[in-house]
Every structure is written in structure tokens, then in C-alpha cells.
Amino acid sequence: MIENDADIGSIKAEVLYEVAKLAFEDKLKEMEEEIPFSIIPGPKANFRCCVYREREIIRERVRLAQGKTPCGNEDDKNIVQVIRSACEGCPITRFVVTNNCQKCMSRKCQAACSFGAITIDGDKARIDPDKCRECGKCAQACPYNAIADIMRPCKRSCPVDAITMDDNSIVKINKEKCISCGACISDCPFGAISDRSFLTDVINLLKAGVPVYAMTAPAVEGQFGPDVTISDLSEMICEMGFAGNFEVALGGDLVAASEAEEWSEAYREGKKMTTSCCPAFVNMVKKHFPSVMDSISTTVSPMAATSRLIKAMNPDAVTVFIGPCIAKKSEVIETVADNTADYALTFEELHAMFRAKQISIAPRGTDMQQGSIFGKRFAASGGVTGAVVEALKEAGENAEINVKQCNGALECKKALTLLKAGRLPEDFIEGMACEGGCVSGPGNIRGAVKAKKDREALLSKADGRGIRENMQEYEKYRFSMHRKK
Amino acid sequence: MVITICIGSSCHLKGSREVVKKLEELVAEYGLEGQVELNGSFCMEHCVEGVCVRADDRFFSLKPETTEEFFCKEILRRDV
Numbered sequence: 001m002i003e004n005d006a007d008i009g010s011i012k013a014e015v016l017y018e019v020a021k022l023a024f025e026d027k028l029k030e031m032e033e034e035i036p037f038s039i040i041p042g043p044k045a046n047f048r049c050c051v052y053r054e055r056e057i058i059r060e061r062v063r064l065a066q067g068k069t070p071c072g073n074e075d076d077k078n079i080v081q082v083i084r085s086a087c088e089g090c091p092i093t094r095f096v097v098t099n100n101c102q103k104c105m106s107r108k109c110q111a112a113c114s115f116g117a118i119t120i121d122g123d124k125a126r127i128d129p130d131k132c133r134e135c136g137k138c139a140q141a142c143p144y145n146a147i148a149d150i151m152r153p154c155k156r157s158c159p160v161d162a163i164t165m166d167d168n169s170i171v172k173i174n175k176e177k178c179i180s181c182g183a184c185i186s187d188c189p190f191g192a193i194s195d196r197s198f199l200t201d202v203i204n205l206l207k208a209g210v211p212v213y214a215m216t217a218p219a220v221e222g223q224f225g226p227d228v229t230i231s232d233l234s235e236m237i238c239e240m241g242f243a244g245n246f247e248v249a250l251g252g253d254l255v256a257a258s259e260a261e262e263w264s265e266a267y268r269e270g271k272k273m274t275t276s277c278c279p280a281f282v283n284m285v286k287k288h289f290p291s292v293m294d295s296i297s298t299t300v301s302p303m304a305a306t307s308r309l310i311k312a313m314n315p316d317a318v319t320v321f322i323g324p325c326i327a328k329k330s331e332v333i334e335t336v337a338d339n340t341a342d343y344a345l346t347f348e349e350l351h352a353m354f355r356a357k358q359i360s361i362a363p364r365g366t367d368m369q370q371g372s373i374f375g376k377r378f379a380a381s382g383g384v385t386g387a388v389v390e391a392l393k394e395a396g397e398n399a400e401i402n403v404k405q406c407n408g409a410l411e412c413k414k415a416l417t418l419l420k421a422g423r424l425p426e427d428f429i430e431g432m433a434c435e436g437g438c439v440s441g442p443g444n445i446r447g448a449v450k451a452k453k454d455r456e457a458l459l460s461k462a463d464g465r466g467i468r469e470n471m472q473e474y475e476k477y478r479f480s481m482h483r484k485k
Numbered sequence: 486m487v488i489t490i491c492i493g494s495s496c497h498l499k500g501s502r503e504v505v506k507k508l509e510e511l512v513a514e515y516g517l518e519g520q521v522e523l524n525g526s527f528c529m530e531h532c533v534e535g536v537c538v539r540a541d542d543r544f545f546s547l548k549p550e551t552t553e554e555f556f557c558k559e560i561l562r563r564d565v
Binding site for chain 1: 509527
């Protein structure tokens, strides 16, 4: 049952937990319809108008937890989905005159409006929503800051303008534009947008006895407190039935070495290049800047590199990326024919699995490190550049590279606009769609600020191995580090 | 055109990975790269005996051994 003061995160976590538990117990099919009743027992509603609506929201979330669309639309392949019953249809008249309006004599707002949308009558200025074009000039002009910009939080969060409203003001996602970054999922105050999950698929394969390998993203360190090392996590993951766990930081090392080669070559040829690790950034290039697609590095992502390494070791392996990222799910789906991870889960989903299998989240006293500190730092903005610089130094190449580090989707967009126009001053773009990097990803359990101290404590324990040194152990496994063109 | 292959667990156990591999080889063999795109998908809720595959708006149920027949009959014969 959900408590009265529960937040959206805990409702999502509760649904994932219930679904994971029933899936592990093999009872999901028969008990699925009971979940809304066990989570919302009633008779009083907690957050919405009535228990029926609350249960409908849970029902749609149960579908998402199984990878389905909330309402059974089979044409929609988007990862990010709207839970229609949860959308409150927030007001769409963006600029609103507040009570701060002094009905002043200068009427700067009226003068600033090029569309004649503002009239002064009665006690304050008024904006005619039919005439308003949402330019914001009135709000800038008002000497009392009396005009509020109340753009819908979902729409405001979207860096690529993929969010619109239908006739009933319910949010709609334009899947041609959506880059699956998940910003709207984090920002909707009603939890009306969420992501589809491979949770039950992974559980079913674990139950089927297939060798399933987890690959935990470098952002994981700090997600489970200051004492749980990545090696403890591997133990915990194996206790659930996984055949093993690999650090994606190891794939990060492989990527840094490959990028270093590619960057040196591009630099010699005078070509500009972008990173390829962040799938939301790659989606942004593909969908919004297709003319610069050739500038994306052909090196695969750390996830794909780790998966290829595991499959080189064990060709029967099923690989599951576990990270803070929602766009990784789209990478899995879109690169199905390019030998990459088979599934992707978020840390939230991993946590639900731990709870469902009653795995205690505590140190196991183990201490094994797979990724170098450079691979581990891929998870924060600037980390990829840092690792490539290190790889260049280790290779004896020129490491004085000029990189535009784009921290967040808006900076990515600006840099790509310049690249497209041929006016980017830097030689390389490091693209990270989440502000701060993966450590701020939408699939995290703890936000970057909360996890920061613990993360730094764990990272400070990592040894100082270099990238090349770390790769030596794996040199006997042969696989390509590049994607298909 | 896009061929969508279900990668859900049920289809995985029925051989979706082999089907993807076969299709990839066939696309290369007939030189259709750039014209036929292979894409994965969550469970499409059309679970039947075989691996669920969607081409345009039609659903097919494939096994690794029937993939070539499907490709010749349904993909090669149309204007891609």
C-alpha cells in the first residue's frame, strides 16, 4: 500500500517491485489485475479525485513495467510514454498576469506586445490567449515582474520540442522528435510520463536458466550508499541468478582507446567529430541534425563495447545493461542488428529486483575493480574527454585537443547547430544530454547531489591503473569496436 | 522499409536473435542495406508460436528456419 505522503518516485518503485515479485514467483499473468487493488486498497483516494482513477494509473504503470504501452497502442514504439489517466492537462496559456500587476500608467506590457493581445481593464492587464504567441516580451517589459511564465513543466523540460497537447490538453509526445532523454519523466509533477521496461523480460530469461550477464554503468557508484562497492553489487546481482556482472567502465576504457585513435585521425584530416556514448545525444543528431550524422564517432558506446567483450568470451551470453539512462533502451532497440546489449534496465528497476528477491543491500566484503578510474569517470560531464586525453597520452599522441564539452541537451543543441553551420570553433564535441552527465540520469535511485559524496568516497578507493594497462587482460578476445556504417 | 523483430523474452527463447542474424545476412546477400532497416521492439502482444516479426503493418510468426522463406516471399517480392 502506498502512504499518503508518497511521491511519484515511490509509486513507480512500488509498481516495479510488485511486478518484479510476481514475475519471479511466476504469478504475474494471473495476479496482474490485482496489483492496482493491493497498491490502492481504498476506500479513500490519496492523491487524485477517486480511487478508480488512482487504480487506473497503477494499471497503466503495470503495463509499462512489462514493456507494453499504457493503452495498448501497438504502433507506438517510443520508450517514453504518456500515462493519460495521470495527466492533469495543466493550463496551456503560458503567460499569465498575476496580482502583482499595478495597472501602471506606462503600460509597458501593452507596448511590448506585437500582437495586440494585451488589454488593461478592471483591476489589471489581461492577455487574450487567442492572440498571444507566447513570445514573452510582455513579461520582460513589466517593471513589477507581474507576468508569470507558466509553461507546462513537461513542455519546458523537453530540449527538442517533442511535446504538444491534444484537444483535451492531455500531453502528447511526438515520437519523430523524441530523443528518449527522459527529462519529461523527471519533470512532470504528476508522474504522467514514464518509460517502458524490460524488467519482466530479464526476469523471465533468468528463470529460463539462460546465461544472463549484467553490465552496470559507471554511474552506479554512490547509488547504494558509501559502503557498497561495485564488486559488492556484482555479488548481489549474481545472488539473483545472473551469470556475472561487468563494469561498463571497462567498456569505457575500450571506447576511450578507440576514440583516441579516431580523434587523432580526424584531427589530422581536419574533420570535426562528436562522441557516441550518450544515446540521447546520438538520437538528437539523428533526428534533429541528420546532416552532421557522419561526424558521430563510429566507435560503439561503452555499453555495446562491454556487451561485445562478454559475447566474445561467451557467445551464448545474454547481456543486460543496467544504468541511469532511459535512452539506452532505445539504443538497444535500434541497434538490434549491430551486436550490442540485448536489454537495458535502469537502477530503479534493479532496485525493484533486489527488493523482490529480498537481496540485502549491504557490503559483501569483496573488492574487485574492472574499470580504470578514467572509465569510471565517463559518468560525469567531461569524463569522456578526460579518458580520451589519457588514452592519447598513453599512446604518445598529441593530447592538446580542443573539445566542446556539452553539459546537458541544450548545450548539445547549440554546439550541433554551430557544427551544422560549419562554425564550431572546437574540433570535437562531447555530447551529454543530461546536465551533469549520467550521474543525473532519469533512471537513478538517488539524484546526483545526494549521491555525490558517496560516489566520490567510492571512486577515491579505485587504483591508479591506466587505460592500456587495464585492456591488456582482454586483448585475447577479438571483436570490432566500431558500429556498422 | 523497416522490419521489426520482437526482442521480448518469449521471442528471445524462440530464437529472435537467430532470426535477426539470418535477416541481417539476407539483407547483405541481396544488397539491400540502406533499403531494409532492421529494428527491435518490446513485446508487440502478438505472441504466437514463433518469433513475432512485423513488416509494414503485417505481423508474421517466424522461426530461424523459416526466416529465409519469409524474406523471399514477403520482402524481396515487394518494392522496397
